[in-house]
Structure formats: C-alpha cells, structure tokens
Amino acid sequence: MTPTIDAPTRTTQTSSAVSAPVEVLEWVHEAAAWLTPREVVWCDGSPAEAQRLTATLVESGTFTPLNPEKRPGSYLARSEPSDVARVESRTFVCTTDPLDAGPTNNWVDPQEMKDTLREVARGSMAGRTLYVVPFSMGPLDSPLSRPGVQITDSAYVALSLHTMVRVSTTVLVRIAEGASWTRCTHTVGAPLAEGEIDSAWPCNDTKYISHFPESNEIISFGSAYGGNALLPKKAFALRMASVLAKNEGWLAEHMLLVKVTSPEGKSYTMVAAFPSACGKTNFAMMQPSLPGWKIETLGDDIAWLAPGTDGRLRAINPEAGFFGVAPGTSTSTNPVAMTMLEKNTVFTNVALTSDGDVWWEGMSKPTPEGLTNWLGESHDPDSGEAAAHPNSRFTVGLEACPSLASEWDDPEGVVVDAIIFGGRRSSTVPLVLESRNWNHGVFLGATIASERTAAAEGEVGEVRRDPFAMLPFLGYNLGDYLQHWLSMGDTLRVTGRLPRIFQVNWFQKGEDGSFLWPGFGENSRVLEWMVDRLEGRVAAQDSPIGLLPKSLNTEGLDLDSSSIDALTSVDTAAVEADLDDAEEFLARCEDRLPVAITEELAATRIRLRS
Ligand code: GTP
Ligand code: SPV
Ligand code: MN
Numbered sequence: 001m002t003p004t005i006d007a008p009t010r011t012t013q014t015s016s017a018v019s020a021p022v023e024v025l026e027w028v029h030e031a032a033a034w035l036t037p038r039e040v041v042w043c044d045g046s047p048a049e050a051q052r053l054t055a056t057l058v059e060s061g062t063f064t065p066l067n068p069e070k071r072p073g074s075y076l077a078r079s080e081p082s083d084v085a086r087v088e089s090r091t092f093v094c095t096t097d098p099l100d101a102g103p104t105n106n107w108v109d110p111q112e113m114k115d116t117l118r119e120v121a122r123g124s125m126a127g128r129t130l131y132v133v134p135f136s137m138g139p140l141d142s143p144l145s146r147p148g149v150q151i152t153d154s155a156y157v158a159l160s161l162h163t164m165v166r167v168s169t170t171v172l173v174r175i176a177e178g179a180s181w182t183r184c185t186h187t188v189g190a191p192l193a194e195g196e197i198d199s200a201w202p203c204n205d206t207k208y209i210s211h212f213p214e215s216n217e218i219i220s221f222g223s224a225y226g227g228n229a230l231l232p233k234k235a236f237a238l239r240m241a242s243v244l245a246k247n248e249g250w251l252a253e254h255m256l257l258v259k260v261t262s263p264e265g266k267s268y269t270m271v272a273a274f275p276s277a278c279g280k281t282n283f284a285m286m287q288p289s290l291p292g293w294k295i296e297t298l299g300d301d302i303a304w305l306a307p308g309t310d311g312r313l314r315a316i317n318p319e320a321g322f323f324g325v326a327p328g329t330s331t332s333t334n335p336v337a338m339t340m341l342e343k344n345t346v347f348t349n350v351a352l353t354s355d356g357d358v359w360w361e362g363m364s365k366p367t368p369e370g371l372t373n374w375l376g377e378s379h380d381p382d383s384g385e386a387a388a389h390p391n392s393r394f395t396v397g398l399e400a401c402p403s404l405a406s407e408w409d410d411p412e413g414v415v416v417d418a419i420i421f422g423g424r425r426s427s428t429v430p431l432v433l434e435s436r437n438w439n440h441g442v443f444l445g446a447t448i449a450s451e452r453t454a455a456a457e458g459e460v461g462e463v464r465r466d467p468f469a470m471l472p473f474l475g476y477n478l479g480d481y482l483q484h485w486l487s488m489g490d491t492l493r494v495t496g497r498l499p500r501i502f503q504v505n506w507f508q509k510g511e512d513g514s515f516l517w518p519g520f521g522e523n524s525r526v527l528e529w530m531v532d533r534l535e536g537r538v539a540a541q542d543s544p545i546g547l548l549p550k551s552l553n554t555e556g557l558d559l560d561s562s563s564i565d566a567l568t569s570v571d572t573a574a575v576e577a578d579l580d581d582a583e584e585f586l587a588r589c590e591d592r593l594p595v596a597i598t599e600e601l602a603a604t605r606i607r608l609r610s
Pocket of ligand 2: 226
C-alpha cells in the first residue's frame with residue numbers, strides 16, 4: 001500500500017482523522033507555504049461539515065438566510081458587482097507549444113504563467129482558511145470518473161463544491177492507490193491583514209483562470225463566481241478533461257443529458273450541446289406538452305461520453321448538482337426547477353422580497369413591491385434595471401430534482417441515441433434539422449454560432465461562432481478537436497452504432513422581436529420528430545443544410561403558416577452569409593482544420609447553389 005501520513009492540519013473541522021497520500025500532502029504543503037493561510041482544513045463532504053461552512057457564511061455576512069417558512073434551508077449570496085460571471089478574457093490555456101492551445105484560447109507559456117502567479121498570489125490566503133476538498137467527477141468507482149482535489153480559501157466555494165460534485169475522502173484512497181488526479185488551486189486573492197474585517201464577497205479585480213494541461217493542473221485567482229471558482233466544473237470537467245479525453249479516446253462536452261420516453265414506453269438517451277444560458281437546464285427538466293411523453297434528468301451542463309465495452313457510446317454526468325440560471329425560471333417555463341428550488345438551495349445575485357424570499361425576472365408577474373435588488377439596494381421598478389442579475393444562479397443538488405432519472409449514479413453510464421447541437425439565433429437557423437451522416441453532424445457542431453448571453457463578460461446579443469458550445473471550454477486546439485470528433489465517428493462506426501445528430505434553434509424571432517416558437521415544454525414536439533426519425537417512421541425533406549421535417553406536429557399551437565414556414569425552411573441568402581462567417585472562423589485552425597470539415601463546407605455551398 002502507498003504510505004500515507006496524517007494531514008498536517010493546524011486545526012481541523014473534520015471529525016474523523018484524515019490521512020492523505022504523500023503527493024496530495026506535498027502539494028497542499030507547497031500551496032500553504034506560497035499562499036500562507038491561517039489554517040488548513042481537510043474537507044470530507046459530510047452534512048456536519050456543510051452545516052459548519054453554512055454557519056461560517058452566515059456569520060461573515062456572505063449568506064443571508066431566507067425566510068424558513070418560505071424557503072427552508074436556503075440562503076441568498078450577493079457577489080461583488082465586478083464578479084458576476086465567467087471571465088473569458090482572463091481564462092488561459094498554458095501549453096509549451098501555443099499551437100496546442102490553438103486559435104480560440106488565450107495562450108500563455110506555462111512557466112511564465114506560473115512565475116506570474118507565484119508573485120501575484122503570494123500570501124493571498126493570509127488570514128484565511130485553506131480548505132482541501134477531495135472530489136470525484138462522476139460516480140465514485142466508475143471507469144468513466146476522474147478524481148481531483150481543490151484547495152480554496154472561500155467557504156462559499158467549498159460549500160458549493162459539496163453540492164456540485166461528489167466530495168469524499170475515498171478519493172484520497174484512490175489517489176493513494178495510484179489514480180491520476182487533477183490539482184485545482186483556487187484563491188479569491190484577497191489576503192486579510194491582522195484585525196481587518198472581511199468583506200461579504202472577497203475577490204480581486206485582477207483575475208487569472210489558468211489551465212496547465214501538461215501537468216494536469218488548474219490555478220484560479222481573484223474570483224469566487226461560478227466556473228471561475230468551482231474548478232471541477234468548466235475548468236476540470238471541460239478544459240482539462242477535453243485534453244484527457246482526446247488522449248484517451250473519449251469526449252468531454254458542454255452537454256445536458258436526458259432520458260426521453262415515448263408514449264410507446266420506449267426510452268432514448270439524448271445529449272444536447274447549447275452555449276451558456278441557451279436552454280440546457282430547461283431541456284434537461286422539460287415537462288413535455290405532448291401527452292404520454294416523459295423526460296427524466298441525468299445532467300444539465302456537462303456530459304462525459306466514451307465508447308462502452310459493447311462499442312456503443314455511453315455517457316455520464318460528472319457533476320452532482322445544478323448551478324442554473326435563475327432569470328426566466330417559472331412555474332410555466334420550468335415547473336420541475338421551481339419544485340426543486342423550494343428548499344435547501346443557495347441563490348446568488350437574485351432579488352430579495354420583503355418577506356424574505358427570492359425573486360427574479362420572469363418568475364412572476366407583476367414584479368412584487370418592495371424588492372431588494374441583487375446589489376442589496378431597494379429596487380426601483382421604474383428604473384428599467386433588473387432586480388436580479390441576468391446571470392444570477394441557483395445551486396442545488398441533483399437529488400433535489402423531481403425528474404431525476406434512476407440511472408443518474410450508474411457507474412456504467414447510459415447509451416447515447418442522439419446528439420443535438422443548438423444555439424441562440426434570432427434568424428438563419430431553422431427549428432430543427434437532422435445531419436446527413438456523422439461527418440455532416442460534426443460539421444453542424446463545428447459551425448454553431450450563438451448570440452452572447454450574460455453567462456460571461458461581453459456584449460449580450462452579439463452573434464459569435466461557438467463550435468460545439470465549447471468555445472470558452474475547449475482545452476486544446478479546435479482543429480484537433482474537430483478531428484477527434486471525426487475519429488470518434490470512425491471508431492463507433494466499426495465497434496457499435498453511431499448516435500444520430502440533430503441541430504435545433506428554439507430562439508428564432510419574428511419581425512416584432514418576439515420568439516416564433518413557444519419553446520420549453522412545446523420543444524417535445526421537436527423530440528417527437530427526432531424519435532420518429534430514430535425509429536424510421538417519417539421521411540425527411542432533404543435541404544442544402546440537412547434533413548428538415550416534412551411536417552411537424554404543431555396541432556393546438558397558436559402558430560400561423562408563415563411562422564411555421566420560417567421555422568422549418570432555409571433562408572438561402574442568410575445561410576450563405578453565415579457560411580462565409582463560419583469559413584472565416586474555421587480558417588483560424590489553419591492546417592489543423594480537418595479536410596473532412598472543408599469538404600462538408602464545400603458540399604453545403606454546392607447544394608445551396610444548385
Ligand atoms: P448554462 O447554465 O449557462 O450553461 O445555461 P443553460 O444552457 O442551462 O440555459 P438555461 O436552461 O438556464 O436557459 C437560459 C435562459 O434561456 C433562461 O432564461 C430560460 O428561461 C431561457 N430558455 C430556455 N429554454 C428556452 C426555450 O425553449 N425558449 C425560450 N424562448 N427561452 C428558453
Ligand atoms: C456556463 O456559463 O456555461 C455555466 C455557468 O454553466 S458557469 O459555471 O459559471 O460556467
Ligand atoms: Mn454551462
């Protein structure tokens with residue numbers, strides 16, 4: 001057995017004695033020497049520990065307890081206005097060769113970034129607690145899972161990790177047995193001087209979200225918000241994992257994961273990649289409007305996909321919780337989420353009602369009187385400002401989800417039947433189409449574009465290319481990633497059955513600026529068409545961009561024929577312009593752009609002109 005030594009905790013909140021493998025101990029020792037925390041606390045993920053962290057957060061003013069009669073066990077956190085979303089401009093992929101980071105990432109030489117961080121973060125945990133949080137991405141002993149350890153000086157982050165991932169000291173045993181693990185270092189970058197009173201949301205105006213794929217390491221400085229700080233999420237489960245996945249023959253994707261059951265009682269597993277704030281959580285919890293259909297939730301943000309022993313593509317959700325967008329969530333759009341959020345939820349940057357409950361735009365009409373906005377100020381309804389931040393979020397465990405599928409913790413994962421790509425496009429992209437084949441599907445994924453949302457800094461509404469919804473999350477060269485997807489097709493074609501690939505767009509707008517398609521539960525009509533396609537029950541209409549529905553079940557919807565036409569036809573001129581944009585974007589991959597993608601683009605152009 002690998003020798004272990006007792007963790008050198010000056011104080012420890014864990015009741016049981018923690019022993020950790022030498023490599024983890026050494027790493028924590030080094031971090032402590034560099035970041036100089038007041039104390040080191042080893043976390044075990046227990047309910048008692050969650051209670052202690054919660055009490056700490058209430059005491060420090062980070063958490064406002066909500067009215068227990070309205071929202072039992074729930075809290076509101078307000079962040080600094082400078083720390084409200086992912087910071088893509090401060091997210092770095094540090095590889096020896098800049099080409100390995102590729103054209104879509106901010107590249108810095110690893111040694112240079114380490115040197116910078118050594119200075120910038122020196123002593124940054126002064127006066128604070130360093131929490132050591134061991135976790136598993138995915139069910140503890142699944143062949144698809146990967147372990148990691150995050151150190152953080154934020155109790156908010158440590159508690160969020162309890163909800164978002166499987167925190168467990170068993171992970172330390174697996175590491176001692178030789179499992180390779182991802183080192184995740186996080187500091188809010190706000191050292192406390194002796195006697196200094198802490199702010200409710202400590203952070204730093206300078207931020208570095210740095211990834212070191214060559215040493216399987218992440219270092220994040222300056223933020224406590226979402227993907228910037230909960231390192232198992234986007235930093236590990238996508239950026240680092242995408243690199244592991246390429247090397248090991250699997251896929252780490254920004255995808256929801258659901259089980260769809262038809263009125264015949266037949267189940268299908270679908271994954272869908274949509275950019276941030278483009279509908280994954282809502283899809284994952286959809287209540288189908290069509291009678292007899294059922295959707296069960298497996299994941300809402302990240303899926304890891306790998307060929308199983310039967311040769312078929314299988315998927316797990318590496319996460320254990322939801323960090324979901326609050327605005328727009330209501331009993332009509334997402335009743336499942338509304339039930340899930342009734343208790344034991346942490347809300348960040350939503351508005352507070354006069355009776356101690358939460359509120360956000362889109363939850364109810366009219367806007368309640370007497371709101372306190374996300375900044376903690378009295379909300380002026382005439383100001384035109386939102387009471388909740390547009391990227392305000394809820395944090396809650398998977399098990400709270402009433403539509404959770406029983407397979408959610410299955411170490412084998414579930415067989416994937418269909419892959420869906422989508423984005424937020426007010427024009428150009430029809431409601432649904434099917435790819436002609438795997439390579440064409442990869443081309444569809446590669447050419448996804450979407451209007452920017454509040455999930456990251458930047459101008460909301462601007463259309464940008466977002467291949468596979470992975471633009472901010474890919475840990476290596478985009479050209480190599482596209483080749484990897486093509487190669488996965490080659491593997492699966494031989495060993496098993498290829499999932500079918502679809503593209504959707506729930507967000508087309510009419511001339512008056514309102515959405516043409518009702519969305520949410522009505523999206524089940526689109527799923528019905530997909531299942532009909534999977535079952536070979538309906539023929540499709542060939543079009544230059546893919547296979548369109550010949551007819552879609554719109555019975556009972558208040559949709560005029562011109563809207564239906566706009567939703568299910570091809571606007572040739574708009575598509576041509578979009579292809580130009582996609583071609584220019586993909587050209588940034590230079591000679592790493594796979595020939596098959598160039599061929600799909602050329603073939604689409606030929607079909608458009610004939
Ligand atoms: P991330 O957590 O950032 O990755 O976002 P997500 O992809 O899970 O997006 P989410 O489901 O939270 O939806 C984001 C916003 O889009 C919310 O305000 C939703 O109400 C809205 N939305 C989701 N689905 C639909 C839909 O079918 N139609 C319309 N019009 N809006 C939708
Ligand atoms: C996203 O931005 O896609 C999210 C939220 O899911 S965050 O965890 O901040 O990345
Ligand atoms: Mn996301």
